[in-house]
Amino acid sequence: MRITLVDHPLIQHKLAHIRDKNTGSKDFRELMxxxxxxxxxxxxxxxxxxxxxxxxxVARARVRVLSGKKLALVAILRAGLVMVxxxxxxxxxARVGHIGLYRDPETLSPVQYYAKLxxxxxxxxxxxxxxxxxxGGSASHALALLKEKGATGIKLMSIIAAPEGLERIARDHPETEVVVAAVDERLNDHGYIVPGLGDAGDRIYGTK
Known part of the structure; x- marks a missing residue:
């Protein structure tokens, strides 16, 4: 599995504000x-x-434009919508697809409730x-679903990753490239990334 860490100074600056618990939902959404x-x-x-x-x-010019396959952005609901x-x-x-998953609080395993591609x-x-x-459970499930539908060469984009999630993707989908802005320390006992930024969906939409 290939991991691409995008550590541009502008991203790191914005990520610092995203992590701050005092950043409100409006600014959090915009920064994400x-x-x-x-x-x-x-x-x-x-x-x-x-x-x-x-x-x-002035004259005719030779230029370069995008060619080849068209693009699809597939968001894992609900937090993935802000990336779209x-x-x-x-x-x-680009066309947009949605995969609805929630994490079972007891097993931490993903449960699918929606898919529209x-x-x-x-x-x-x-x-x-x-x-x-x-x-990595939700992303692994979504990758498996996409591959069942015939998708190939999929790239997974995550703003923050935990080592455990990267290991899961490497084990389940070793051909997948993962693009991240930060790799944090670990998961806590509740499956949250440490230091992370809390629950992304709750902070985006102001829910708890």
Whole structure:
């Protein structure tokens, strides 16, 4: 498994404010969206390009534009939605899919309650969005579902990851590239990332 750590100074600065428990929901949402946009630059570095000609005000010019497979952003609900908002600013034509999962509080295993994906998911470059890669159970389940639908070359984007989550993905889906902004210390007894940022969904939407 390949891990890409996007440690640009702007991302690290914004991540510091995201971690701060005193950051309110509005600012938290905006910062998460901005970090996701910045991470997408690196995650999409290998998108294919093709040459074409355009007419400038002065002369004809050879330029390069995106080619190859179209894109799909798949959010793990509910926290993954905030990453979609940021990345769509870069690639507004991308299709968006949703996978609804919640973590059983006793077993910490994922339970699926919803899945809606583009019908042509197998023909697209897929970016799976899960802001917090904690145990890795939800992301592993979503990756398995996407592969069942024919998706290949999937990249998993997470803002913060725990070593345990990365190990789970490496074991279950060794071909998957994971793009992260930070790798934290560990999980606590409740399956939360330490130091982390708390429950991303609750902080995004102001719920508990």
């Amino acid at each position: 969206s901005e970090v996701s946009l910045l991470m997408a630059y690196e995650a999409m570095r290998d998108l294919e390009l093709e040459e074409k000609e355009v007419e400038t005000p 908002d940021g990345i769509l600013k870069l690639v507004p034509a 583009p019908s042509d998911i197998a023909e697209r470059r897929v970016f799976l969005l899960d802001p917090m890669l904690a145990t």
